[in-house]
Amino acid sequence: MDKLKENQAAYYPGCALLTIDRAYNNSSKLVSKKMGIELVEIPDYNCCGIGEMKSKGAASMYMPLRNMMLAKNRLGSKNLVMACSVCYHEFSRSIARVKENQNELSAVNEIFKEAGEFNEEFIPDGEARHILEFLYNEKGVEEVKKNVVKPLKGLKVAPYYGCLYSRPSMYTFTDKKPKMDNSERPRFMHEFLEALGAETVFYGNEVQCCGGRNVVQDEETSFTLCSQTISKAKKAGADVIALICPKCAGALDVNQPKIVEKFGKDSELPIVYLTQLMALAFGFSKKEAEFSDMISEPLKVLNEKGF
Amino acid sequence: MALEKHESRPVAEKGEHIIARHLIEDENIKEEKNLVIDGVDVSGRWNTFIISRVDSEFDRSFFEEIKKTVAGSRINRCWQCGMCTASCTVTPLYRRFNPRAFIYMMQLGNLKELKKYIDVAWRCVGCYKCSQRCPKQVNPAEMMEALALVIKKYFPEEVETKLKLDEEVKKIYEDMIIGHGRLDLAKLHTSAMQKSGRTKELLGKIERGAILKMAKDGRAFSILKLGKPHNWGSSRKAIENYLHKLNTIENGEAGV
Secondary structure, three states, X not given: OOOOOOOEEEXXXXXXXXXXXXXXXXXXXXXXXXXXXXXXXXXXXXXXOOOOOHHHOOHHHHHHHHHHHHHHHHHOOOOEEEOOHHHHHHHHHHHHHHHHOHHHHHHHHHHHHHHOOOOOOOOOOOOEEXXXXXXXXXXXXXXXXXXXOOOOOXXXXXXXXXXXXXXXXXXXXXXXXXXXXXXXXXXXXXHHHHHOOOEEXXXXXXXXXXXXXXXXXXXXXXXXXXXXXXXXXXXXXXXXXXXXXXXXXXXXXXXXXXXXXXXXXXXXXXXXXXXXXXXXXXXXXXXXXXXXXXXXXXXXXXXXXXX | OOOHHHOOOOOOOOOOOOOOHHHOOHHHEEEOOOOEEOOEEOOOHHHEEEOOOOOOOOOHHHHHHHHHOOOOOOHHHOOOOOHHHHHXXXXXXXXXXXXXXXXXXXXXXXXXXXXXXXXXXXXXXOOOHHHHHOOOOOOHHHHHHHHHHHXXXXXXXXXXXXXXXXXXXXXXXXXXXXXXXXXXXXXXXXXXXXXXXXXXXXXXXXXXXXXXXXXXXXXXXXXXXXXXXXXXXXXXXXXXXXHHHHHHHHHHOOOO
16 A cells, blocks of 8 residues: 555544445545545554553553554555544553553564564554544634635534543553643534634533443443533533534434433433534535534534524 | 242241341341330331451461452452442342452352352443442442452352343344454344343244344345454454463463
8 A cells, every 4th residue: 555645644443434334434535625634544453442451561551552553554544534533532541551661562563563563563653543633633714714605603602621631641642642631621623613604602511521432331420421511511501512422323313213202301402423513514514524424413403503 | 040039028027127138038137026225125127236247367368369350450449338239230139249349258258158149149231330430449339340250260050040131132242352352243233132042932923023124124134244354364363362361370370
């Protein structure tokens, strides 16, 4: 495979984004391209481990780091961009840990050696980048403003960062990134949305967890947390909640009918991805942004507002 | 599992207003109806006392065992400030889920106490608020993974009965991640529903609606096309070998 050109970046899609969350995948690519960066998928990617491997020692770090190796080997890129917050967490966790701990690095390299897929050892010299932080740092808010052709005037958006985009800062915001978002009160999504012409609302649950990790084993916790988030956003006057993580979408969007059934109409609010809103403002149609994929029917409110 | 806040509280009268009341045995709470200390009447809120206790019989080997795992490597740094419990997402929903107390029990090697919390020990949602706010970078979120390891090792029967669903779902995840290298979300969902005995729900209105929607817009078929990474077999073998080695060391001495 060819090495990357200057305006290209290696991109890790992840399992959810290639299947049920294709709206996030496609809109991320559309938006990045419009802003001047083409996302190139790494071939033969494997699952990051989605937090279920953490008790398995170095194997939990091999999973994401194999993808870093792929990016370096096949595409010649040290860094890897991803849109899923859970993947982002797993990658940055592994990189931060092997950087700090020589034992863990050699344990991971032992697995690499045994698998025999690559001829070289893993060196932690790259970074995992979340698409939001990546676009903010590489292109900036001005570039977003420049591309807006259809401002989202009058749309009130509740930005929802979830947990793993910003936490813990010892993993996610390392010194290699030019600008760091705040871990307790992130601002990047707010700034992007305001650049699109939308209005952001403050509702207090921006970095609350959706309980997505235990959504299969412990539904009630997830439903309770999601219902709190949605009803708070609704109370603050939001029309939609904007997400940057497919796991949050699983908990807030796909499960929303069940949450409404349990907690009532207060917990009903359309859910969209940030990149979908960006695509809409950048002049792509609602069909191209794939709003119809969301279970919570954001199309209704978008049509009402005349976008 | 039903959330505890919906259940009636087990301790209605005795020491009700004590924070983390569940950590104290009933007989260790002393209540006086009317109490006068040094001529001052302190009746009311100030007449509940906790009899001081002595923790002895430390099992330091246990502490060393946790310290050697990847997830629990920073247990020695904890100075018990309680920031993890104060910021925890789960504690308001499960009052007995108390990361600070769990870490304390692990530090002491107090298996007898830990055993009481098996049913809530795995309720951590992994939101990392505790790790973010911890002043000593103990990383409590990953300490909960170490806790799960400990509990699984020392109380396999209890885990089998009280955490059956958690174990089974974890197994589905691991089989899929290690076995196929990629995660099939549809299969994960249906097999988890099956394991929890809720297959019927899949035919209910809500689930059926979502499935139909995904079949209509073609997403259901993209799941079928997900496939495996090329050459995953070699990685799989290497991971399985590593895990095998890890298990033999753990059962013998414990370690990475």
